[in-house]
Amino acid sequence: DGGITQSPKYLFRKEGQNVTLSCEQNLNHDAMYWYRQDPGQGLRLIYYSQIVNDFQKGDIAEGYSVSREKKESFPLTVTSAQKNPTAFYLCASSSGQGGQPQHFGDGTRLSIL
Amino acid sequence: KNQVEQSPQSLIILEGKNCTLQCNYTVSPFSNLRWYKQDTGRGPVSLTIMTFSENTKSNGRYTATLDADTKQSSLHITASQLSDSASYICVVSAGGAGSYQLTFGKGTKLSVIP
Numbered sequence: 001d002g003g004i005t006q007s008p009k010y011l012f013r014k015e016g017q018n019v020t021l022s023c024e025q026n027l028n029h030d031a032m033y034w035y036r037q038d039p040g041q042g043l044r045l046i047y048y049s050q051i052v053n054d055f056q057k058g059d060i061a062e063g064y065s066v067s068r069e070k071k072e073s074f075p076l077t078v079t080s081a082q083k084n085p086t087a088f089y090l091c092a093s094s095s096g097q098g099g100q101p102q103h104f105g106d107g108t109r110l111s112i113l
Numbered sequence: 114k115n116q117v118e119q120s121p122q123s124l125i126i127l128e129g130k131n132c133t134l135q136c137n138y139t140v141s142p143f144s145n146l147r148w149y150k151q152d153t154g155r156g157p158v159s160l161t162i163m164t165f166s167e168n169t170k171s172n173g174r175y176t177a178t179l180d181a182d183t184k185q186s187s188l189h190i191t192a193s194q195l196s197d198s199a200s201y202i203c204v205v206s207a208g209g210a211g212s213y214q215l216t217f218g219k220g221t222k223l224s225v226i227p
Contacts, residue, residue, distance in 0.1 A: 004156070006156075040219060041219060042117070042202070042216070042217030042218055042219050042220070043157075043202075043204075043217040044217075045215070090156050090157070092156075100145075100147070100204075100206055100215060102159065104156030104157050104158070105156050106154070106155050106156045107154070107155065107156055109154075
């Protein structure tokens with residue numbers, strides 16, 4: 001079955017540490033997205049990519065970085081500059097080079113040790 | 114500022130009963146409105162998507178309505194089941210195709226009890 005796989009399901013970060021969240025899709029979608037979800041808040045866009053080797057900042061990109069070397073993969077790095085990284089991170093994808101997320105992964109929950 | 118307000122914040126209903134969730138928005142220019150269902154600890158799943166010209170759209174026991182004049186949408190769930198327990202998120206898109214200007218509501222948490 002086609003879909004989006006996020007790993008790990010749970011992740012813990014130590015002070016000053018960078019961590020990378022994995023997102024892989026086999027839907028052959030061009031566009032991929034990263035969102036952050038906090039309790040009681042709507043999803044917020046971190047980064048998005050319309051095509052391989054290209055990506056744009058979303059509303060809350062500070063403290064995060066991404067890469068898009070392959071169509072199937074869009075990893076997110078939470079750097080030590082992100083002072084409040086505890087959240088539920090969702091990866092999504094859509095067909096075409098633009099548009100809205102059609103499919104979401106099942107998320108990675110990041111916590112601080 | 115684009116905003117999406119959902120009500121109620123949470124809702125508890127008995128299995129088999131119907132319920133209606135509300136979404137009011139102030140997004141301009143309006144492109145489309147989508148309802149998602151998000152189970153606890155999972156990613157959102159799209160239920161319906163509605164454009165300006167659509168008033169009603171159904172997906173099984175889920176029926177979404179849109180009033181573009183009053184900028185209101187509702188999601189009606191018929192004959193609720195325990196598996197309907199989830200958060201329901203309203204998302205409004207501004208601009209045309211290819212626009213990333215999405216505004217997410219905070220969601221309504223629905224609990225269906227036996």
